[in-house]
Amino acid sequence: QRFVANYDEAKVPEFNLPNPLVLPEGGMVASAREWEEKGRPATLKLIEREMYGRMPVGKPAGFKVVLDREALDVLGGKATRREYLVSFAQDKGPRVRMLLYLPKEAKGPVPAFLGLNFRGNQCLEKDSWITPELGFIVGARKGEDRRAKAEAMRGSAAGRWPVEMILEQGFALATACCGNIDPDFHDGWKNGVHPLFTEGEPGPDEWGTISAWAWGLSRLLDALEGVKEVNAQQVAVIGHSRLGKTSLWAGATDQRFKLVISNNSGCGGAALSKRAFGETVGRINRSFPHWFNGNFKKYNEREEALPFDQHQLIALMAPRAVYVASATGDRWADPVGEFLSVLHAQPVYDLYRKGALGVAEPPAPGETVGMVTGYHLREGKHDVTPEDWKHYLSFFQ
Ligand code: GTR
Secondary structure, X not given: OOOOOEOOHHHOOOOOOOOOOXXXXXXEOOOHHHHHHHHHHHHHHHHHHHHHOEXXXXXXXXXXXXXXXXXXXXXXXXXXXXXXXXXXXXXXXXXXXXXXXXEOOOOOOEEEEEEEEOOOHHHOOOOOOOOOOOOOXXXXXXXXXXXXXXXXXXXOOOOOOOHHHHHHOOOEXXXXXXXXXXXXXXXXXXXXXXXXXOOOOOOOOEOOHHHHHHHHHXXXXXXXXXXXXXXEEEEEEEEEOHHHHXXXXXXXXXXXXXXXXXXXXXXXXXXXXXXXXXXXXXXXXXXXXXXXXXXXXXXXXXXXXXXXOHHXXXXXXXXXXXXXXXXXXXXXXXXXXXXXXXXXXXXXXXXXXXXXXXXXXXXXXOOEEOOOEEEEEEOOOOOOOHHHHHHHHHHOX
């Protein structure tokens, strides 16, 4: 049966959002300490079990980082560019090529943005120095000439990664292709990092692809911890769309991330599932059965039965900074639902007396609201643009 998305506010079902301060087993969290001891672990476990799936804990024994290449004078002499090879079981299994830009003028370790990309590092710049991605990329077609495709895509994501603007403001930037961690298609979890740590098919509570990508982001943060020019205590994790869902889950599961940015992450990301506006749980699980775990399929067309919603995912960032961005033309991702998640995470931030959004309704396009939790709505389509980055850069100062 054909899926018809609802875009009518009047047809949003009535729903009750769980209070993020109520513990799943009953009782209420009343202080930051109780949140840390009981609320946070219980909420994390619930969302992990019912949605993204359990991932391996911490840095694996065979974790290895090698500096492979370095270019000392790039972007008109303003930056250094490096490529690191990161592997998880010595030289077995997937190997991630992390591209890192460092500003040249820095006086000490610099804060950094870390985010996965869809189609390879060479999409960030036209420069032929960057190693082309010949492994799996999002949107890959069977039988196509990978090298020709990779070359054709050089610089194609330059608008999504305004490298100069980021570097000029004193930040480092690290990225890697998500397909290096786990290819974005369903093959019963035989590819990517899953078989390194899970024998056979993962159970219904275990990790899908979004968890694998999030786990990979934590490993890239491990790698950044070993780079002396980077202040690994000041790393913002950023992602767009499916990779925005991923940056949120990475920020929730790894408290080392100082700022967590979701760009147009939509359903399964910042948007409230219970609104069923635009993309829904049933639709996303049918189109992308590998993104979430087996348990999440129980909620197809049954959002009301979900024992949590995405505002509780946002609350898992507290008291750290979290920023959500929507676009007016991206109704599929439900901009209102993305705003409401941030708004309804506030009771947890209140325990820390941390700044609220300061508004109860979505702001006008172009305006940033909030200090510790932040939000903006950009005019335009589903994308990441230099305008979005302007908001992120000033929020991270
Ligand atoms: C869409 C999907 C969205 C979003 C997007 C993307 O097809 O329905 O949830 O993740 O892909 O990642 O580009």
